[in-house]
Amino acid sequence: MASSTNTPRIVELAAQISASVNEFQKRLSDQGLPSPTFDEDGPQTFPEDMYSLRAQILDATAELNEVLTEPLMLIFKFAAISNLISLDTVCRLGILDMVPAGGKVSFADVSKKTGLPHAEARRLLRHAIAMRVLQEPEPEMAAHTNVSKFMSLPHIQAWAKFEGKDTWPACARVADAIEKWPASDDITETGFALANGGKSVFEVLQSDPQRAMRFGAGMGSIDHVPGCGDMVVKKAYDWASLGDVYIVNVGGSRGAVAMDLAKHFEKTKFLVQDGPMMIKGAEVPEELKGRVDFMEHELFAPQTVQANVYFFRMTLRNWNDKNAVNLLKAQVPALRSGTKLLIQDKCMTPPNTVPISEERVQRAIDMSLKTFFNSRDRYLDDWKALLAAADERFVLHKVVQVEGSHLSMLEVHWDVPSAQA
Numbered sequence: 001m002a003s004s005t006n007t008p009r010i011v012e013l014a015a016q017i018s019a020s021v022n023e024f025q026k027r028l029s030d031q032g033l034p035s036p037t038f039d040e041d042g043p044q045t046f047p048e049d050m051y052s053l054r055a056q057i058l059d060a061t062a063e064l065n066e067v068l069t070e071p072l073m074l075i076f077k078f079a080a081i082s083n084l085i086s087l088d089t090v091c092r093l094g095i096l097d098m099v100p101a102g103g104k105v106s107f108a109d110v111s112k113k114t115g116l117p118h119a120e121a122r123r124l125l126r127h128a129i130a131m132r133v134l135q136e137p138e139p140e141m142a143a144h145t146n147v148s149k150f151m152s153l154p155h156i157q158a159w160a161k162f163e164g165k166d167t168w169p170a171c172a173r174v175a176d177a178i179e180k181w182p183a184s185d186d187i188t189e190t191g192f193a194l195a196n197g198g199k200s201v202f203e204v205l206q207s208d209p210q211r212a213m214r215f216g217a218g219m220g221s222i223d224h225v226p227g228c229g230d231m232v233v234k235k236a237y238d239w240a241s242l243g244d245v246y247i248v249n250v251g252g253s254r255g256a257v258a259m260d261l262a263k264h265f266e267k268t269k270f271l272v273q274d275g276p277m278m279i280k281g282a283e284v285p286e287e288l289k290g291r292v293d294f295m296e297h298e299l300f301a302p303q304t305v306q307a308n309v310y311f312f313r314m315t316l317r318n319w320n321d322k323n324a325v326n327l328l329k330a331q332v333p334a335l336r337s338g339t340k341l342l343i344q345d346k347c348m349t350p351p352n353t354v355p356i357s358e359e360r361v362q363r364a365i366d367m368s369l370k371t372f373f374n375s376r377d378r379y380l381d382d383w384k385a386l387l388a389a390a391d392e393r394f395v396l397h398k399v400v401q402v403e404g405s406h407l408s409m410l411e412v413h414w415d416v417p418s419a420q421a
Protein backbone atom coordinates (compact mmCIF):
# COMPACT_ATOMS: atom_id res chain seq x y z
CA MET A 1 0.00 0.00 0.00
CA ALA A 2 1.51 3.38 -1.00
CA SER A 3 1.87 6.17 1.50
CA SER A 4 -0.05 9.38 0.75
CA THR A 5 2.74 11.56 2.17
CA ASN A 6 6.52 11.59 1.85
CA THR A 7 6.79 9.77 5.16
CA PRO A 8 8.00 6.24 4.50
CA ARG A 9 5.24 3.70 5.00
CA ILE A 10 6.98 1.83 7.82
CA VAL A 11 7.42 5.08 9.78
CA GLU A 12 3.79 5.98 9.15
CA LEU A 13 2.70 2.53 10.35
CA ALA A 14 4.83 2.77 13.49
CA ALA A 15 3.24 6.14 14.34
CA GLN A 16 -0.27 4.76 13.72
CA ILE A 17 0.46 1.74 15.89
CA SER A 18 1.82 3.88 18.70
CA ALA A 19 -1.19 6.21 18.69
CA SER A 20 -3.73 3.36 18.44
CA VAL A 21 -2.07 1.25 21.12
CA ASN A 22 -2.01 4.21 23.51
CA GLU A 23 -5.70 4.80 22.87
CA PHE A 24 -6.42 1.06 23.26
CA GLN A 25 -4.62 0.89 26.60
CA LYS A 26 -6.33 4.04 27.84
CA ARG A 27 -9.75 2.59 27.07
CA LEU A 28 -8.85 -0.67 28.82
CA SER A 29 -7.59 1.23 31.88
CA ASP A 30 -10.72 3.43 31.90
CA GLN A 31 -12.81 0.26 32.07
CA GLY A 32 -10.55 -1.31 34.70
CA LEU A 33 -9.61 -4.14 32.31
CA PRO A 34 -6.22 -5.90 32.23
CA SER A 35 -3.71 -5.18 29.50
CA PRO A 36 -3.17 -8.07 27.04
CA THR A 37 -0.35 -10.49 27.81
CA PHE A 38 0.31 -14.17 27.10
CA ASP A 39 0.14 -14.95 30.83
CA GLU A 40 -1.97 -17.95 31.71
CA ASP A 41 -4.62 -15.60 33.04
CA GLY A 42 -4.15 -13.00 30.30
CA PRO A 43 -7.35 -11.86 28.56
CA GLN A 44 -8.82 -14.11 25.89
CA THR A 45 -11.41 -11.62 24.66
CA PHE A 46 -11.74 -7.86 24.37
CA PRO A 47 -14.72 -5.52 24.71
CA GLU A 48 -16.89 -5.39 21.60
CA ASP A 49 -16.80 -1.60 21.47
CA MET A 50 -13.03 -1.77 20.93
CA TYR A 51 -13.42 -3.98 17.86
CA SER A 52 -12.51 -1.41 15.21
CA LEU A 53 -9.64 0.11 17.17
CA ARG A 54 -8.19 -3.36 17.75
CA ALA A 55 -8.66 -4.21 14.05
CA GLN A 56 -6.66 -1.08 13.11
CA ILE A 57 -3.81 -2.23 15.35
CA LEU A 58 -3.93 -5.79 14.05
CA ASP A 59 -3.83 -4.57 10.45
CA ALA A 60 -1.04 -2.05 10.97
CA THR A 61 1.12 -4.48 12.95
CA ALA A 62 0.54 -7.21 10.36
CA GLU A 63 1.48 -4.88 7.52
CA LEU A 64 4.63 -3.73 9.31
CA ASN A 65 5.60 -7.30 10.17
CA GLU A 66 4.94 -8.59 6.66
CA VAL A 67 6.57 -5.72 4.77
CA LEU A 68 9.71 -6.31 6.84
CA THR A 69 9.70 -10.03 6.09
CA GLU A 70 11.54 -11.23 2.98
CA PRO A 71 9.21 -12.68 0.33
CA LEU A 72 10.40 -16.27 0.75
CA MET A 73 10.01 -16.12 4.51
CA LEU A 74 6.56 -14.57 4.11
CA ILE A 75 5.55 -17.39 1.78
CA PHE A 76 6.93 -19.92 4.27
CA LYS A 77 5.02 -18.21 7.07
CA PHE A 78 1.71 -18.49 5.22
CA ALA A 79 2.43 -22.03 4.00
CA ALA A 80 3.11 -23.06 7.63
CA ILE A 81 2.32 -26.72 7.03
CA SER A 82 4.36 -27.75 10.05
CA ASN A 83 2.36 -25.72 12.57
CA LEU A 84 -0.45 -28.21 12.69
CA ILE A 85 1.94 -31.04 13.56
CA SER A 86 2.52 -29.86 17.10
CA LEU A 87 -0.97 -28.37 17.55
CA ASP A 88 -2.52 -31.72 16.62
CA THR A 89 -0.02 -33.85 18.51
CA VAL A 90 -0.09 -31.98 21.85
CA CYS A 91 -3.86 -32.49 21.85
CA ARG A 92 -3.83 -36.13 20.72
CA LEU A 93 -1.25 -37.08 23.33
CA GLY A 94 -3.07 -35.16 26.06
CA ILE A 95 -0.04 -32.98 26.73
CA LEU A 96 -2.04 -29.82 27.42
CA ASP A 97 -3.89 -31.67 30.17
CA MET A 98 -0.59 -32.61 31.82
CA VAL A 99 0.17 -28.96 32.58
CA PRO A 100 -1.34 -28.04 35.96
CA ALA A 101 -3.30 -24.79 36.19
CA GLY A 102 -0.98 -22.15 37.62
CA GLY A 103 1.91 -24.63 37.66
CA LYS A 104 4.38 -26.29 35.33
CA VAL A 105 5.40 -29.69 34.09
CA SER A 106 8.91 -30.77 33.19
CA PHE A 107 9.78 -31.91 29.69
CA ALA A 108 11.05 -35.10 31.38
CA ASP A 109 7.59 -35.76 32.85
CA VAL A 110 5.95 -35.16 29.48
CA SER A 111 8.40 -37.62 27.95
CA LYS A 112 7.60 -40.22 30.63
CA LYS A 113 3.82 -39.82 30.43
CA THR A 114 3.64 -39.84 26.63
CA GLY A 115 6.30 -42.50 26.14
CA LEU A 116 8.11 -40.18 23.72
CA PRO A 117 11.91 -40.04 23.82
CA HIS A 118 13.00 -36.90 25.65
CA ALA A 119 14.30 -35.22 22.49
CA GLU A 120 10.95 -35.83 20.69
CA ALA A 121 8.96 -34.39 23.58
CA ARG A 122 11.27 -31.37 23.67
CA ARG A 123 10.97 -30.79 19.92
CA LEU A 124 7.20 -30.97 20.07
CA LEU A 125 6.89 -28.72 23.10
CA ARG A 126 9.30 -26.08 21.82
CA HIS A 127 7.58 -25.99 18.44
CA ALA A 128 4.25 -25.35 20.15
CA ILE A 129 5.85 -22.86 22.54
CA ALA A 130 7.17 -20.88 19.57
CA MET A 131 3.50 -20.35 18.63
CA ARG A 132 2.63 -19.21 22.19
CA VAL A 133 0.89 -22.49 22.89
CA LEU A 134 2.52 -23.09 26.30
CA GLN A 135 5.63 -21.23 27.49
CA GLU A 136 8.99 -22.24 28.93
CA PRO A 137 9.38 -20.07 32.06
CA GLU A 138 12.56 -21.92 33.01
CA PRO A 139 14.63 -24.41 31.01
CA GLU A 140 12.77 -27.63 30.17
CA MET A 141 9.63 -26.66 32.11
CA ALA A 142 6.28 -26.04 30.35
CA ALA A 143 3.56 -23.77 31.71
CA HIS A 144 0.32 -22.52 30.23
CA THR A 145 -0.17 -19.30 28.31
CA ASN A 146 -3.63 -17.84 27.84
CA VAL A 147 -3.53 -19.48 24.39
CA SER A 148 -2.74 -23.00 25.60
CA LYS A 149 -5.26 -22.58 28.40
CA PHE A 150 -7.95 -21.76 25.84
CA MET A 151 -6.77 -24.62 23.66
CA SER A 152 -7.16 -27.00 26.61
CA LEU A 153 -10.94 -26.63 26.45
CA PRO A 154 -12.26 -30.03 25.31
CA HIS A 155 -14.07 -28.68 22.25
CA ILE A 156 -11.02 -26.73 21.11
CA GLN A 157 -8.85 -29.84 21.51
CA ALA A 158 -11.50 -31.69 19.52
CA TRP A 159 -11.16 -29.04 16.81
CA ALA A 160 -7.37 -29.57 16.69
CA LYS A 161 -7.92 -33.30 16.19
CA PHE A 162 -10.47 -32.59 13.46
CA GLU A 163 -7.97 -30.28 11.75
CA GLY A 164 -5.26 -32.92 11.88
CA LYS A 165 -7.31 -35.95 10.89
CA ASP A 166 -9.91 -34.50 8.54
CA THR A 167 -9.10 -31.00 7.34
CA TRP A 168 -5.43 -31.40 6.66
CA PRO A 169 -5.62 -34.45 4.36
CA ALA A 170 -8.53 -32.84 2.52
CA CYS A 171 -6.72 -29.51 2.08
CA ALA A 172 -3.71 -31.32 0.67
CA ARG A 173 -5.91 -32.57 -2.20
CA VAL A 174 -7.82 -29.38 -3.07
CA ALA A 175 -5.40 -28.30 -5.80
CA ASP A 176 -5.63 -31.86 -7.24
CA ALA A 177 -9.43 -31.57 -7.23
CA ILE A 178 -9.24 -28.19 -8.95
CA GLU A 179 -6.93 -29.59 -11.63
CA LYS A 180 -9.15 -32.60 -12.15
CA TRP A 181 -12.55 -30.85 -12.05
CA PRO A 182 -11.87 -27.14 -12.62
CA ALA A 183 -15.50 -26.10 -13.03
CA SER A 184 -17.12 -28.51 -10.62
CA ASP A 185 -19.39 -27.58 -7.74
CA ASP A 186 -20.29 -31.22 -7.08
CA ILE A 187 -19.83 -32.37 -3.51
CA THR A 188 -18.24 -35.64 -4.68
CA GLU A 189 -15.51 -33.75 -6.59
CA THR A 190 -13.68 -32.09 -3.70
CA GLY A 191 -10.34 -32.27 -1.93
CA PHE A 192 -12.21 -34.04 0.86
CA ALA A 193 -13.58 -36.67 -1.55
CA LEU A 194 -10.13 -37.28 -3.07
CA ALA A 195 -8.74 -37.81 0.43
CA ASN A 196 -11.60 -40.15 1.37
CA GLY A 197 -11.89 -42.71 -1.40
CA GLY A 198 -14.30 -40.61 -3.46
CA LYS A 199 -16.87 -40.20 -0.68
CA SER A 200 -18.52 -36.85 0.00
CA VAL A 201 -18.57 -35.33 3.47
CA PHE A 202 -22.16 -36.42 3.99
CA GLU A 203 -21.47 -40.02 2.92
CA VAL A 204 -18.57 -40.20 5.36
CA LEU A 205 -20.55 -38.65 8.20
CA GLN A 206 -23.47 -41.02 7.69
CA SER A 207 -21.27 -44.11 7.69
CA ASP A 208 -18.85 -43.22 10.49
CA PRO A 209 -20.30 -41.93 13.80
CA GLN A 210 -16.84 -41.27 15.26
CA ARG A 211 -15.95 -39.01 12.38
CA ALA A 212 -19.39 -37.41 12.56
CA MET A 213 -18.68 -36.50 16.19
CA ARG A 214 -15.26 -35.16 15.31
CA PHE A 215 -16.75 -33.16 12.45
CA GLY A 216 -19.43 -31.74 14.76
CA ALA A 217 -16.73 -30.69 17.23
CA GLY A 218 -14.70 -29.10 14.44
CA MET A 219 -17.68 -27.16 13.15
CA GLY A 220 -18.57 -26.22 16.76
CA SER A 221 -15.30 -24.33 17.02
CA ILE A 222 -16.70 -21.85 14.48
CA ASP A 223 -18.80 -20.53 17.35
CA HIS A 224 -15.56 -19.29 18.90
CA VAL A 225 -14.44 -17.41 15.82
CA PRO A 226 -15.06 -13.75 16.72
CA GLY A 227 -18.30 -12.64 15.11
CA CYS A 228 -19.50 -16.15 14.24
CA GLY A 229 -20.87 -17.50 17.50
CA ASP A 230 -24.43 -18.15 18.64
CA MET A 231 -24.15 -15.13 20.86
CA VAL A 232 -24.07 -12.64 18.01
CA VAL A 233 -27.43 -13.86 16.63
CA LYS A 234 -29.62 -11.86 18.97
CA LYS A 235 -27.75 -8.65 18.14
CA ALA A 236 -27.65 -9.34 14.43
CA TYR A 237 -31.28 -8.42 13.78
CA ASP A 238 -34.12 -6.51 15.42
CA TRP A 239 -35.94 -9.64 16.55
CA ALA A 240 -38.23 -7.66 18.86
CA SER A 241 -39.63 -5.80 15.83
CA LEU A 242 -41.09 -9.08 14.55
CA GLY A 243 -43.53 -9.12 17.48
CA ASP A 244 -45.66 -12.17 18.14
CA VAL A 245 -44.31 -14.62 15.55
CA TYR A 246 -43.87 -18.29 14.86
CA ILE A 247 -40.42 -18.99 13.45
CA VAL A 248 -39.30 -22.19 11.77
CA ASN A 249 -35.53 -22.59 12.14
CA VAL A 250 -34.70 -24.74 9.12
CA GLY A 251 -31.52 -26.78 9.65
CA GLY A 252 -31.48 -25.48 13.22
CA SER A 253 -29.31 -28.30 14.60
CA ARG A 254 -30.03 -29.00 18.28
CA GLY A 255 -31.79 -25.71 18.81
CA ALA A 256 -29.11 -23.75 20.69
CA VAL A 257 -29.74 -20.61 18.63
CA ALA A 258 -33.53 -20.91 18.71
CA MET A 259 -33.48 -21.39 22.48
CA ASP A 260 -31.23 -18.41 23.03
CA LEU A 261 -33.50 -16.24 20.90
CA ALA A 262 -36.63 -17.55 22.63
CA LYS A 263 -35.09 -16.66 26.00
CA HIS A 264 -34.46 -13.07 24.94
CA PHE A 265 -37.55 -12.41 22.82
CA GLU A 266 -40.54 -13.59 24.76
CA LYS A 267 -43.12 -13.14 22.02
CA THR A 268 -41.39 -15.53 19.62
CA LYS A 269 -42.06 -19.25 19.24
CA PHE A 270 -39.70 -21.58 17.43
CA LEU A 271 -39.88 -24.87 15.61
CA VAL A 272 -36.43 -26.32 15.01
CA GLN A 273 -36.26 -28.58 11.96
CA ASP A 274 -33.31 -30.88 11.29
CA GLY A 275 -32.45 -34.46 10.42
CA PRO A 276 -33.40 -37.28 12.85
CA MET A 277 -29.82 -37.97 13.98
CA MET A 278 -29.23 -34.32 14.81
CA ILE A 279 -32.34 -33.73 16.89
CA LYS A 280 -32.43 -37.12 18.61
CA GLY A 281 -32.49 -36.51 22.38
CA ALA A 282 -32.41 -32.70 22.06
CA GLU A 283 -34.04 -31.20 25.13
CA VAL A 284 -35.90 -27.98 25.77
CA PRO A 285 -35.46 -26.45 29.24
CA GLU A 286 -38.61 -26.25 31.37
CA GLU A 287 -38.97 -22.47 31.01
CA LEU A 288 -39.01 -22.72 27.19
CA LYS A 289 -41.39 -25.67 26.86
CA GLY A 290 -44.23 -24.74 24.52
CA ARG A 291 -42.10 -22.01 22.94
CA VAL A 292 -39.43 -24.19 21.33
CA ASP A 293 -40.21 -27.49 19.64
CA PHE A 294 -38.36 -29.90 17.37
CA MET A 295 -39.43 -31.62 14.18
CA GLU A 296 -37.65 -34.08 11.94
CA HIS A 297 -37.53 -32.58 8.51
CA GLU A 298 -35.53 -33.34 5.41
CA LEU A 299 -34.00 -30.09 4.19
CA PHE A 300 -35.06 -30.53 0.58
CA ALA A 301 -38.55 -31.90 1.23
CA PRO A 302 -41.50 -29.55 0.71
CA GLN A 303 -42.07 -27.37 3.76
CA THR A 304 -45.19 -28.53 5.57
CA VAL A 305 -45.32 -26.08 8.47
CA GLN A 306 -46.80 -22.65 8.05
CA ALA A 307 -45.01 -19.90 9.96
CA ASN A 308 -44.45 -16.15 9.87
CA VAL A 309 -40.70 -16.47 9.48
CA TYR A 310 -38.33 -19.16 8.15
CA PHE A 311 -34.87 -18.74 9.61
CA PHE A 312 -31.82 -20.28 7.93
CA ARG A 313 -28.55 -19.81 9.78
CA MET A 314 -25.35 -20.96 8.05
CA THR A 315 -27.43 -23.55 6.19
CA LEU A 316 -27.26 -22.36 2.58
CA ARG A 317 -23.50 -21.82 2.50
CA ASN A 318 -22.88 -25.58 2.59
CA TRP A 319 -24.72 -26.14 -0.66
CA ASN A 320 -23.91 -25.33 -4.27
CA ASP A 321 -26.33 -23.10 -6.18
CA LYS A 322 -28.38 -25.97 -7.60
CA ASN A 323 -29.07 -27.45 -4.18
CA ALA A 324 -29.48 -24.06 -2.50
CA VAL A 325 -32.12 -23.16 -5.11
CA ASN A 326 -33.91 -26.45 -4.40
CA LEU A 327 -33.78 -25.75 -0.67
CA LEU A 328 -35.41 -22.36 -1.18
CA LYS A 329 -37.98 -23.80 -3.61
CA ALA A 330 -38.89 -26.42 -1.01
CA GLN A 331 -40.25 -23.67 1.24
CA VAL A 332 -42.65 -22.31 -1.37
CA PRO A 333 -45.67 -24.53 -0.56
CA ALA A 334 -45.85 -23.03 2.94
CA LEU A 335 -45.30 -19.39 2.01
CA ARG A 336 -48.03 -16.75 2.13
CA SER A 337 -47.92 -13.08 1.21
CA GLY A 338 -45.79 -11.25 3.77
CA THR A 339 -43.95 -14.31 5.05
CA LYS A 340 -40.32 -13.55 5.75
CA LEU A 341 -37.18 -15.57 5.25
CA LEU A 342 -34.28 -14.57 7.46
CA ILE A 343 -31.04 -15.89 6.03
CA GLN A 344 -28.10 -15.44 8.38
CA ASP A 345 -25.09 -16.29 6.33
CA LYS A 346 -21.95 -14.76 4.97
CA CYS A 347 -22.26 -11.92 2.52
CA MET A 348 -18.75 -11.68 1.12
CA THR A 349 -17.19 -8.24 1.14
CA PRO A 350 -15.27 -6.87 -1.86
CA PRO A 351 -11.50 -6.74 -1.30
CA ASN A 352 -10.07 -4.04 0.97
CA THR A 353 -13.42 -2.99 2.40
CA VAL A 354 -12.95 -4.63 5.82
CA PRO A 355 -9.83 -4.94 7.98
CA ILE A 356 -7.37 -7.46 6.52
CA SER A 357 -7.51 -9.41 9.81
CA GLU A 358 -11.24 -9.96 9.15
CA GLU A 359 -10.82 -10.48 5.42
CA ARG A 360 -8.31 -13.27 6.02
CA VAL A 361 -10.77 -15.09 8.28
CA GLN A 362 -13.59 -14.86 5.73
CA ARG A 363 -11.40 -15.98 2.85
CA ALA A 364 -10.11 -18.93 4.91
CA ILE A 365 -13.66 -20.04 5.77
CA ASP A 366 -14.64 -19.69 2.10
CA MET A 367 -11.71 -21.96 1.20
CA SER A 368 -12.93 -24.55 3.75
CA LEU A 369 -16.31 -24.56 2.03
CA LYS A 370 -14.49 -25.39 -1.22
CA THR A 371 -12.49 -28.13 0.50
CA PHE A 372 -15.42 -29.93 2.09
CA PHE A 373 -18.54 -29.03 0.14
CA ASN A 374 -17.51 -27.49 -3.20
CA SER A 375 -19.72 -24.59 -2.16
CA ARG A 376 -18.70 -20.99 -1.54
CA ASP A 377 -19.62 -17.96 0.46
CA ARG A 378 -21.74 -15.65 -1.67
CA TYR A 379 -21.36 -12.01 -2.59
CA LEU A 380 -24.48 -9.83 -2.53
CA ASP A 381 -24.98 -10.27 -6.29
CA ASP A 382 -24.75 -14.06 -5.86
CA TRP A 383 -27.45 -13.95 -3.18
CA LYS A 384 -29.71 -11.88 -5.42
CA ALA A 385 -29.15 -14.29 -8.33
CA LEU A 386 -29.82 -17.29 -6.08
CA LEU A 387 -33.13 -15.89 -4.84
CA ALA A 388 -34.19 -14.96 -8.37
CA ALA A 389 -33.31 -18.43 -9.65
CA ALA A 390 -35.40 -20.02 -6.89
CA ASP A 391 -38.47 -17.87 -7.45
CA GLU A 392 -39.00 -14.28 -8.51
CA ARG A 393 -41.39 -13.85 -5.59
CA PHE A 394 -38.43 -13.98 -3.16
CA VAL A 395 -37.64 -10.30 -2.76
CA LEU A 396 -34.53 -9.21 -0.89
CA HIS A 397 -35.82 -6.48 1.40
CA LYS A 398 -32.64 -5.58 3.27
CA VAL A 399 -29.26 -6.82 4.42
CA VAL A 400 -28.41 -6.15 8.04
CA GLN A 401 -24.72 -6.13 8.89
CA VAL A 402 -23.80 -5.34 12.48
CA GLU A 403 -20.24 -4.43 13.40
CA GLY A 404 -18.21 -7.36 14.63
CA SER A 405 -20.54 -10.00 13.13
CA HIS A 406 -19.00 -12.28 10.54
CA LEU A 407 -22.46 -13.05 9.20
CA SER A 408 -25.09 -10.81 7.62
CA MET A 409 -28.83 -11.14 7.97
CA LEU A 410 -30.69 -11.13 4.67
CA GLU A 411 -34.33 -10.28 5.14
CA VAL A 412 -36.32 -11.72 2.26
CA HIS A 413 -40.04 -11.19 1.75
CA TRP A 414 -42.34 -13.54 -0.08
CA ASP A 415 -44.00 -11.06 -2.33
CA VAL A 416 -47.10 -12.13 -4.22
CA PRO A 417 -49.71 -9.99 -5.88
CA SER A 418 -52.74 -10.01 -3.53
CA ALA A 419 -54.93 -11.97 -5.99
CA GLN A 420 -52.55 -14.98 -5.69
CA ALA A 421 -51.82 -14.70 -1.95
Ligand SMILES: C[S@@+](CC[C@H](N)C(=O)[O-])C[C@H]1O[C@@H](n2cnc3c(N)ncnc32)[C@H](O)[C@@H]1O
Residues within 6 Å of the ligand: 250, 251, 252, 253, 254, 257, 273, 274, 275, 278, 297, 298, 299, 300, 312, 313, 314, 315, 318
Ligand atom coordinates in the same frame (compact mmCIF):
# COMPACT_ATOMS: atom_id res chain seq x y z
C1 LIG B 1 -24.01 -25.74 9.31
S1 LIG B 1 -25.29 -26.48 10.15
C2 LIG B 1 -26.30 -25.12 10.58
C3 LIG B 1 -26.23 -24.80 11.99
C4 LIG B 1 -27.40 -24.15 12.63
N1 LIG B 1 -28.35 -23.57 11.72
C5 LIG B 1 -26.87 -23.10 13.60
O1 LIG B 1 -27.30 -21.97 13.54
O2 LIG B 1 -26.00 -23.43 14.40
C6 LIG B 1 -26.29 -27.22 8.90
C7 LIG B 1 -27.45 -27.96 9.47
O3 LIG B 1 -28.19 -28.51 8.39
C8 LIG B 1 -28.58 -29.82 8.75
N2 LIG B 1 -28.77 -30.63 7.54
C9 LIG B 1 -27.85 -30.88 6.57
N3 LIG B 1 -28.38 -31.68 5.64
C10 LIG B 1 -29.64 -31.93 6.01
C11 LIG B 1 -30.70 -32.67 5.44
N4 LIG B 1 -30.55 -33.32 4.27
N5 LIG B 1 -31.89 -32.70 6.09
C12 LIG B 1 -32.05 -32.06 7.26
N6 LIG B 1 -31.08 -31.32 7.85
C13 LIG B 1 -29.90 -31.26 7.24
C14 LIG B 1 -27.43 -30.35 9.57
O4 LIG B 1 -27.83 -31.43 10.40
C15 LIG B 1 -27.02 -29.11 10.36
O5 LIG B 1 -27.67 -29.03 11.59
